[in-house]
Amino acid sequence: MEKQQSEVVLYGTWASAYCTRVRLALKLKGITYEYVEEDLTNKSESLLHYNPVHKKVPVLVHKGKPVAESLVILEYIDDCWNNSPKLLPEDPYQRAKVRFWANFYDQKIFPSSHAVALSKGKEQVNAIKEFDELLGAFEKGIEKDFSIKFPFNGETLGFLDIVVGTHACNYRAFEEAVTVVFDPKKHPAFLWWVAKLKDSPLIKETLPPHDKLVAKIKEVFFQAPKA
Known part of the structure; x- marks a missing residue:
């Protein structure tokens, strides 16, 4: 039986500051997620599927829908999970x-x-x-x-x-x-x-x-x- 994907999945690499910032935001918001470590010398089919334009990490997949680029992902997290603490000001x-x-x-x-x-x-x-x-x-x-x-x-x-x-x-x-x-x-x-x-x-x-x-x-x- 094929493994069911978690609602929130983060594709990243442990040493990347761009990926670390997304992990930090998810923790700060208390969001449960699955983490997939990518080998950038041998990128997975999933990464290439979810980010066919840049083919880079991080990529956040929420309910099967991918969001790429770390700053965009941070804003998406803040908008989608609008509980405290808020990452961006209201004004x-x-x-x-x-x-x-x-x-x-x-x-x-x-x-x-x-x-x-x-x-x-x-x-x-x-x-x-x-x-x-x-x-x-x-x-x-x-x-x-x-x-x-x-x-x-x-x-x-x-x-x-x-x-x-x-x-x-x-x-x-x-x-x-x-x-x-x-x-x-x-x-x-x-x-x-x-x-x-x-x-x-x-x-x-x-x-x-x-x-x-x-x-x-x-x-x-x-x-x-x-x-």
């Missing part, structure tokens, strides 16, 4: 601001941090400068738009906390494996926020193990080129 303008900065982080800061790791010499100096400028703009924008240093109040995780926390809270593993990216002298406010997020019990239990992640990052950044 439309505040929601728009949160969406803007979440997209800025994903489209600018996330890839810029990788550019620092992948470059050397003068190219790396320029990459670090660009990263610092982008993170500085993010810090100032958050403070201006939300009238506080950063959104996390030490109690309730919100949309931006999930987006940033599941990436930046792993920065020590990234530094150990590759290079220093976040300079505490240049960005004390941002790293204060990250430290607060790392103290969240829910984030602690959702983040991948440090040593295992270090090994994975080294594998990704320093793997030998194929012949």
